[in-house]
Amino acid sequence: MADGTKRPARKIPEATVARLPLYLRSLLEVAGDATPTISSERLAELSGVNAAKVRKDLSYLGSYGTRGVGYDVEYLLFQMSRELGLTKDWHVVIAGVGNLGHALANYAGFSDRGFPVAALVDADPRVVGTDINGITIRHIDELDAIAAEHHIDIGIIATPASVAQDVADRLIAAGVSSILNFAPTIVTVPPEVSLRKVDLAVELQILSFYQQRKGTDAHAPVASAVVPPPR
Amino acid sequence: MADGTKRPARKIPEATVARLPLYLRSLLEVAGDATPTISSERLAELSGVNAAKVRKDLSYLGSYGTRGVGYDVEYLLFQMSRELGLTKDWHVVIAGVGNLGHALANYAGFSDRGFPVAALVDADPRVVGTDINGITIRHIDELDAIAAEHHIDIGIIATPASVAQDVADRLIAAGVSSILNFAPTIVTVPPEVSLRKVDLAVELQILSFYQQRKGTDAHAPVASAVVPPPR
DNA sequence: CCTTGCTTGTGAGCACGTGAACAAGCAGCG
DNA sequence: CGCTGCTTGTTCACGTGCTCACAAGCAAGG
Helix, strand or coil: CCCCCCCCCCCCCHHHHHHHHHHHHHHHHCCCCCCCEECHHHHHHHHCCCHHHHHHHHHHHCCCEECCCEEEHHHHHHHHHHHHCCCCCCCEEEECCCHHHHHHHHCHHHHHCCCCEEEEEECCCCCCCCEECCEEEEEHHHHHHHHHHCCCCEEEECCCHHHHHHHHHHHHHCCCCEEEECCCCCCCCCCCCEEEECCHHHHHHHHHHHHHHHCCCCCCCCHHHCCCCCC | CCCCCCCCCCCCCHHHHHHHHHHHHHHHHCCCCCCCEECHHHHHHHHCCCHHHHHHHHHHHCCCEECCCEEEHHHHHHHHHHHHCCCCCCCEEEECCCHHHHHHHHCHHHHHCCCCEEEEEECCCCCCCCEECCEEEEEHHHHHHHHHHCCCCEEEECCCHHHHHHHHHHHHHCCCCEEEECCCCCCCCCCCCEEEECCHHHHHHHHHHHHHHHCCCCCCHHHHHCCCCCC
């Protein structure tokens, strides 16, 4: 490993970063195939993106393709995994073991892709002490102790919205600097902490918007039924 | 159009549509408060967005504010709900009752926000016939019959990736034209069908990317001896 | 009725992301 | 050894989204 690889010092656009995992997934699908290379066109097809966009995205990682041939699947997989930081496991703690937290704790896709669940925490004394998938749920007050035992990289918030901010603060206090928030509320974090959010109901509402526009004028809303603006 | 209200014929930017549910959520939080109006600044703060962006977004819906005062919360709530198509319930079918599907079926947030779960389907004969939350799981082959009984607006795919495309095709064949895909794979649909996707592992990988860039050399607390200035 | 203070609505400039088009360059073959 | 076909990497033009800044406009108060 005596520095044969290039320095990835370039700043990669956010939109590109969001697509890298898609490429990775597609590459894994063709990893065992007969042909050891893949063209940008085929990779685009598998990932559901434009071919030009694929080439541009990959060029941010470096010139890893061969003109006239394509990209070597194995080599590209390696480079992309390295860029995404997937050469090591990232330990996850799930806060809140309700319906969603329970499902996430059982979800095999996390460990499979390098994100093993290291700990589960909750505030409800009725679930603290019980096991999920071989992991004992501990009380959220023990977060600092847990962080001292295992190194925790990522915190997942699967609590009710009302306590999401408090849980986020506790996670940060315990040294977690990447958070994925499933609670339907805004959580504010200091700038050095990465935060992403997923709101399931919001996704449905967006679908609802476009669905309504589709079936427009089928039974158009009567304008007179609309309440007048307040004074 | 001779009526008083404006036709919502304007094309609302996609980025704006994605933010409307956030505004809606914030408005619901302040709906009972003493002051019946809200300024763009406060709404921006609650939603985690820029104030100018809020005003521009809301202006796409129409001129529903009063200069010098702000927006009437109730009236804005009504208009936004109408625009998002939330004046009616949207019936949801969940395909795949594994870990995730099970959690989604139990998730109260869907019904609460106008997306009642009308049906559950799965292919595994061991779960078909069992109940979740008062809803009996039926076999996926019965989709057409189910669609004939209840009107199904939105389909949620919570199956393994290997069967996601097949399930999507069946949903579309049964008349569903909005789909939310949780399976970690690309699903292709005809242009008249709306599709959104949520991949939990992808979110973690994006966090992983930024986390790695943060601590370029440091995943060990060696730095604690040096005490790097937190920025 | 006029002035003052405050907040909306919008126009303009800028940054970012996208898509097409094309030159650069490699491999294979005659 | 040169030619041909194919695919990458990059440049350019365009559209979309974001931010700033400010005029327009309403309410309240004298």
